[in-house]
Amino acid sequence: MSEALHHLGVKAALQGLREDRFTSEALVRDCLTHIARLDPKIEAWVWLKSEAALETARAADQHRRAGKQGALLGVPVAIKDIIDVRGVPTRMGSPVFEDNVPSTSARVVLRLDEAGAVILGKTVTAELAYFSPGKTRNPWNPAHTPGGSSSGSAAAVAARFVPAALGTQTNGSVIRPAAFCGVVGYKPSSGLISRSGILKFSQTLDQVGVFTRGVADAAVVASALIGRTPDDPDSLSDFALVPQDLDPKPLFQPPRLAAVRSPAWHLADADQQENFLQSVATLRRAGTSVEAAVLPDAFQLAHDVHRTIMHYEGARTFAALQEQHRDRLSAELNRLIDNGAQITEAAYYAALESRTRLQSELGDFLRRYDALLTLPARGEAPATLEHTGDPAFCTLWTLCGVPALTIPSGLGAHGMPLGLQLVGGYLQDARLLQVALWCEEAIGFRGNPPEL
Structure with missing residues (x-):
C-alpha cells in the first residue's frame, strides 16, 4: 500500500482487512x-x-481467515483511562488509583471485544475526568493543550496512533478536545451507550463518546457500542427507539439547519466566530438551507442548571474519596466537592426540573430543523498545559442529553484547528450523522498535524 497503515481510518482499515491487502x-x-x-x-x-x-x-486474522465476521474485526481502538479494562490499570488520572486493576471490563469494552476490535491501550485523562490536566500535548503544537478531560483519546486519534478511541463527556470532554485536535468527536444521545464499568462523576450528565478522523468512522464505532444493559439502569429501556445501525447514508437533498449563537457566543475568539460564518456560507453555497435562529430565553440559565447538577452529584460521588484522600486530590477537585456539598437538595431537584423543561423546549425547537449548527469551543486550543480550555460551548447539549458531533472546519490564526459543532434531536442520531457527513464533505477540511 502507498499509504502508511497507521494513517487509515476505521472504514478504510476494515476494507483493507476484508480484501486481504494487509x-x-x-x-x-x-x-x-x-x-x-x-x-x-x-x-x-x-x-x-x-x-x-x-x-x-x-x-x-485467524478469525477472518475462518470466515468469521465482526463490525470492528482487527481494528485497533484506544480507551480513556476512566474505563475499566480487565487486568489493565485504571488510574483515572489520580495517584489515589495508582494500584487500581479491575477484574472485569466495562460494558463498552466488552462490546468492542464482541465486535473484534483490538484494544491497544489506555489514554490519558484529566484527574477523575474533571479539570486538572494530564501530561498529554496537542499533536498540532505540543505547547498547546489537547483539551480535556478525554485528552489522550483525542490526541491519539489526531496523531494517527489509532483510528478510533473512546472518551466520556460530563460537560465538554469529547467535543472540545476533538475540536482542539482537529478530529471528529461524537457524543450520542444520552442512554444509547452503557456507562457500566466507567468512573461515575454525575449520574445525570455522564455520557460516552467516540473519537475518529471521519463522521462515517464515528458511526461504525458507535454502532458497535449501542444497546441496553441491565447493569446500567439509565441505558434506554425501549430498545425499539434505538437506531442500531448508525452508518450514515448519503442525503438525497440538502439538510435544513439552524445556525445558533448560543449564550456563550460572546466568549468565542474572533477567528472562531469568523470561521463559523464562513462555514455557514460554504454550506449555503453547497445548497444547504441554513437559517439564523435564536434559542428560547430559558436557555440563558442553562449553564447554572448544569453547574448545580454536576457539582451536587460530583460532590456526593467523591465525598468518601475526599474524606480519605483530600491531600492527594487537586485543589480544583476539592473546591468542586466543597462547593457541591453546600448545594441543597431543594436546589438540586429544582435544577433537575429545569433540565426537563429545557429538554422539552429544545425538542420543540429542533423539530423545525434536521440539525443545529453552533460552536464547539472558544477557538484554537489555548497555548498552555495548565488547563484544558472552556467547556461552555458544549454545556447546553450535554445537559439536555441530545446527540452532538464536531467536525474540523479550518485553522485559526496560530495554525491550530477550529471546529463546527452539530446538534440533533434526542434519539435522532442517525439523522445527525447523515447531516454531519453532508457538512463534512461540503466543508472539505483535510488538514493534518505538521509532523504527519
Whole structure:
C-alpha cells in the first residue's frame, strides 16, 4: 500500500482487512511503531498493551481467515483511562488509583471485544475526568493543550496512533478536545451507550463518546457500542427507539439547519466566530438551507442548571474519596466537592426540573430543523498545559442529553484547528450523522498535524 497503515481510518482499515491487502497484525505493528516514534512528544498513553494487542490482532486474522465476521474485526481502538479494562490499570488520572486493576471490563469494552476490535491501550485523562490536566500535548503544537478531560483519546486519534478511541463527556470532554485536535468527536444521545464499568462523576450528565478522523468512522464505532444493559439502569429501556445501525447514508437533498449563537457566543475568539460564518456560507453555497435562529430565553440559565447538577452529584460521588484522600486530590477537585456539598437538595431537584423543561423546549425547537449548527469551543486550543480550555460551548447539549458531533472546519490564526459543532434531536442520531457527513464533505477540511 502507498499509504502508511497507521494513517487509515476505521472504514478504510476494515476494507483493507476484508480484501486481504494487509493483516490486523501488520496494522497494529505499524501503529505501535508510529507511537514509539512520536508519542514521546505527545504523551497520549498511560498504558500500552503492545504484546497483548499483537496477540489479539493475530487472533482476529485467524478469525477472518475462518470466515468469521465482526463490525470492528482487527481494528485497533484506544480507551480513556476512566474505563475499566480487565487486568489493565485504571488510574483515572489520580495517584489515589495508582494500584487500581479491575477484574472485569466495562460494558463498552466488552462490546468492542464482541465486535473484534483490538484494544491497544489506555489514554490519558484529566484527574477523575474533571479539570486538572494530564501530561498529554496537542499533536498540532505540543505547547498547546489537547483539551480535556478525554485528552489522550483525542490526541491519539489526531496523531494517527489509532483510528478510533473512546472518551466520556460530563460537560465538554469529547467535543472540545476533538475540536482542539482537529478530529471528529461524537457524543450520542444520552442512554444509547452503557456507562457500566466507567468512573461515575454525575449520574445525570455522564455520557460516552467516540473519537475518529471521519463522521462515517464515528458511526461504525458507535454502532458497535449501542444497546441496553441491565447493569446500567439509565441505558434506554425501549430498545425499539434505538437506531442500531448508525452508518450514515448519503442525503438525497440538502439538510435544513439552524445556525445558533448560543449564550456563550460572546466568549468565542474572533477567528472562531469568523470561521463559523464562513462555514455557514460554504454550506449555503453547497445548497444547504441554513437559517439564523435564536434559542428560547430559558436557555440563558442553562449553564447554572448544569453547574448545580454536576457539582451536587460530583460532590456526593467523591465525598468518601475526599474524606480519605483530600491531600492527594487537586485543589480544583476539592473546591468542586466543597462547593457541591453546600448545594441543597431543594436546589438540586429544582435544577433537575429545569433540565426537563429545557429538554422539552429544545425538542420543540429542533423539530423545525434536521440539525443545529453552533460552536464547539472558544477557538484554537489555548497555548498552555495548565488547563484544558472552556467547556461552555458544549454545556447546553450535554445537559439536555441530545446527540452532538464536531467536525474540523479550518485553522485559526496560530495554525491550530477550529471546529463546527452539530446538534440533533434526542434519539435522532442517525439523522445527525447523515447531516454531519453532508457538512463534512461540503466543508472539505483535510488538514493534518505538521509532523504527519
